[in-house]
Amino acid sequence: MISSRAAVLHRPGEPLRIETITVAPPGPGEALVEIAASGLCHTDTTAFDGGNPSCVYPAVLGHEGAGRVMEVGPEVTGLRAGDHVIPLYGPECGSCRMCLSGRTNLCWTIKDTRDRGVMPGGTSRFRLGDQTVHHFMGTSTFSQYTVLPEIALARIRSDAPLDSVCLLGCAATTGAGAALEDVRNGDSVAVFGLGGVGVNVVQGARIAGAKRIIGVDTVAAKRPLAERLGMTDFVDASAVDDIVGAVHELSGGGVDAAFECTGIVPVMRQAVDSLIAGWGTCVLLGVEPSGAQLSFPPVLARYGRTIKGSYFGGVKGRSGLGRFVDLYLDGVLDIDSQITHRAPLADINTGFDRMGRGEGIRTVISFD
Ligand SMILES: [Zn+2]
Ligand SMILES: [Zn+2]
Incomplete structure (x- = not known):
């Protein structure tokens, strides 16, 4: 169990509240990730007014992040502590009918639990006091520490700045x-x-x-x-x-x-x-x-x-995202000029207010 600062949406119609939650260790097939940075995306705001049926309250929002693996649970074979990763709201299991079709990047193996705000085993890793806090889009990148299934983490090269390539978790790749x-x-x-x-x-x-x-x-x-x-x-x-x-x-x-x-x-x-x-x-x-x-x-x-x-630009997250990281590091894909604002987690509501007024393109929040 570790403590983590996180932006929690307690119920529709309220602003996000910065809380210190506890994060349980990763279960089988899961990894604990320290998020370095996360972009604010319009899809997070669909949970603000209760209009997103896949948001179960209270929840830790955020789905456009990048970070480092801190610890892996049992049965994890492709990740280890220290790996740099981008969380994926669309996983890639590699073995379902969709993954094997060669025709789509959709993989719905864990969609059912993801859309109920829990890990594939049916429980959440987040608590606030004695209250369960739910995951959102399977990613919850507005928490300094979050847990994801291994199949929902794209390992990326470690020389990419996490506070830029976080945008590859949603908008840039899409x-x-x-x-x-x-x-x-x-x-x-x-x-x-x-x-x-x-x-x-x-x-x-x-x-x-x-x-x-x-x-x-x-x-x-x-x-x-x-x-x-x-x-x-x-x-x-x-x-x-x-x-x-x-x-x-x-x-x-x-x-x-x-x-x-x-x-x-x-x-x-x-x-x-x-x-x-x-x-x-x-x-x-x-x-x-x-x-x-x-x-x-x-x-x-x-x-x-x-x-x-x-969906997600047709890109298979675990096998395809590395190409976009390369395009960014080669100077072909411009991510940095889209980041119009940077802010600490504490100012996250100001960032969403700015988005609501149509100001700027992307705000990136950080935990450093
Ligand atoms: Zn998004
Ligand atoms: Zn699959």
Whole structure:
């Protein structure tokens, strides 16, 4: 049992509270990880108002972290103390039907317990006094010490700065991975929403060799960073009436690939309508409100357009994340210019307030 400072969400509608919780030793197949840094991501905020059915209160939030293994439990074979790791909300067991399919990075072997806020054995490792505190997304990176299953930890090279590569735990990989999968050299690309995921789609498209990268957003202040990462054209959605028409004009009749990063259903439809016939591909990344439906005329698909989704950029966490760490250390993938604010854990609520006002791109909190 060790003590750990952690940001705990006790119930919906309250701010996070900094508490000293206790963390139990790792069980079979688990590891204790000291988190060095964690990004604040929009998905954490879905738990604030009770809108995330997979958040069981009280909970330690956070899912975009990086740290070091402190101790491993019985039956752990691929990790040892001192290893640098990125926690994965999507694990990679390597042996289930999904992992063996070669067709997806999804692995749902521990989804059921993860979505109930407990470890695969059915219990939590966190306590506050005599109260159980739950895990969130299986990661809980807003605690200095956290426990994860081995299959949900990507070991990374130890020369990567943890307070930068933590963004590979969510936004950077989700955006860049999705673009690298669906953008070809010479393509025209549209990116709807230039937040934490969208700016990484922009740079993934640039890395893939896109010749035209059109960003669409209602906030013109997001333009400079997107341009720095590779955006060639900007459509100000707060000023332009016919957004689809503008994208068609800039791309000479429709884009080869469109990426939707807002989760707003009418924007998803704009992304579909922006595609060129024959081969245009729309990739949905933003998470829609629960129960939402997307509709479009079947002819759009019959004439060769593809509408698909992507989870964590299509990247298998344990076997695929190392490539992105390499891209960062080689100076190809720019993570640091997205980190607009750094703060200690104690200021975490200020960071989320800033996100709510749409200021900056990423806040990274640290425990040092
Ligand atoms: Zn996230
Ligand atoms: Zn699996």
